[in-house]
Amino acid sequence: MVTIRDVAKRAGVGVGTVSRVLNNSANVSAQTRLQVLAVIDELNFRPNPIAQRLPRQETLTIGVILPFFTFPFFVNILEGIHAEISEAGYDLLVMNVDSPEKSEQYFGKAVFGRRFDGVIVVTLPLSDQYVELFAKNDLPVVLVDSFHPQISAITVNNVVGGALATQHLIDKGHTKIAYIGDNQNDLFGFHTTQLRLHGYQQTLRDNGIAPNPNWIFQGNQGKGSGVQGANYLLSQDPTPTAIFAYSDTVALGVVEVAEERGLRYPNDFALIGFDDIEISQYIGLTTVRQPMQEMGKQGARQLINLLAHPSDVKAIELPLQLVERKSTNFIRG
């Protein structure tokens, strides 16, 4: 293993000088620089990143804490983050939370471990306690798809999203509109399902429609919520004509049940989801699109900015967009 010392010796200079050319610092003559560079090349020397990090007191790595790593929503956000972070020369360490204990464990690792120069938290809520801990340790954090008043955050407006979806259904002529939520994440403390529900209820009222509590179902397991929800709704009397599913994944469960029962959208019922994951275009699902990759990118950019300007906290809200496909496209004759 060739070290900076070897290079210095061979180039006939001090290690300090080698370090300076490595870091492009001023105060090194063109002459010497070239010489050192030549030796570095000759010896194929690469500085040991760990050895660099110790005296610099930085890790050059960013930690990302996120749940359910394989879900398309999170993968897309992660891709956005990864692109920006690696572009900026930082390493990315992914912490995949698949149980509440992991969450606690990773937050602890992040705050106390001196492992990261900054942290991005996706979807998971950040408690006041941790906000304080992050602050105390001068560790920049940004939230993506989550919110805290004192922390930089990239969000969409889920109430507006719920309203968008509901209004679309109403515009299509529906009045008997159901909502299937998903409390899967209650354990982790997400609360988007409540926000979208709120937008849904508000919009119904704004249109003079009284929300029917029998048409609101809160499941607790992604696609499973859709399955349970669809079965539940189909057992109601009267039955709703349109379903607003908390997420595209939940909508998938609804589709499954519908197929089993020989029902198909848009003719037998209307269906709208949320997120616009890739699969949605293949099954013709109308949905409210979240700019997932962009959310990741912006989050990463905010963090990188915070590294340089620690007090430049800001909250950014990205727009949601209705994507209309055949699942809501039945025109009553």
Place this chain on the structure above:
Amino acid sequence: MVTIRDVAKRAGVGVGTVSRVLNNSANVSAQTRLQVLAVIDELNFRPNPIAQRLPRQETLTIGVILPFFTFPFFVNILEGIHAEISEAGYDLLVMNVDSPEKSEQYFGKAVFGRRFDGVIVVTLPLSDQYVELFAKNDLPVVLVDSFHPQISAITVNNVVGGALATQHLIDKGHTKIAYIGDNQNDLFGFHTTQLRLHGYQQTLRDNGIAPNPNWIFQGNQGKGSGVQGANYLLSQDPTPTAIFAYSDTVALGVVEVAEERGLRYPNDFALIGFDDIEISQYIGLTTVRQPMQEMGKQGARQLINLLAHPSDVKAIELPLQLVERKSTNFIRG
């Protein structure tokens, strides 16, 4: 920031002792251990991982080089790897190759960077040159969905996979069977498309069917390959009755074109894919399932084993499984 020195001082012992209790090494009296532990707790001390890595000469992190991070196939493999790696207490650094240059860059980073204790390469081929470099640097590598005779590898048998798919179609009564490959990855040097093609051709011959070169199409862009391939095949005369798509993603492209033209499986044509990504179950696509997550897990386990026993190289082949769904389920009346 509290260091090991602070702990030592406060506990009235030497730093060596503190280090020993930190690393659970023997030779420290229960008495002292308890005392030190108390102080660690009191001061809420956590050893600085970077400072630990330097003298230990290990990074405690594993690098994963993989392409197209967001594709379900890779996400699933990655999840398997992540689960095992983090279980074993290592950090995971993901290097997402989305262009040939990135590939070169990341391999260089892995070999020369002293950043990793070991590396997992997914799908990308490992050149002899790099095999040598990894060896020279005593850096363990394992390949997942890729192969090299001198390196531990987790693979499936793609020739057999091609045969499985083709035989299934033949068993369903088809003789006019087309293959749509995908050379997208040629740039990156994948070659699975050739292997599956080989299995396809071999199986046709074994069944006394002469492969028709007009029914073989090599696209070059995932779903796009399916789109081009389907359009091409539909312009042939005669037209095949069944299509074996290189991957489920390619099959998706075929479905898209078919829908545009008002064709639907299984009645108008039969379709089989490869991989069994999540979407396939929703669109009723028959496919050859790869045990993606298991491939990742086994790869990680092999690597962890190599860390302890550097010469214990082994090649593992995991089984493929035909998953029959409606896309091939037309029974000729």
Place this chain on the structure above:
DNA sequence: CTGTTAGCGCTTTCAT
């Protein structure tokens, strides 16, 4: 069993 000390490979003053 335990304290002391010499590094790990690099960065960064501090003189010169």
Place this chain on the structure above:
DNA sequence: ATGAAAGCGCTAACAG
């Protein structure tokens, strides 16, 4: 502009 030297926080060999 540059060399020497003092750490960064920890581990591990050494001496007791």
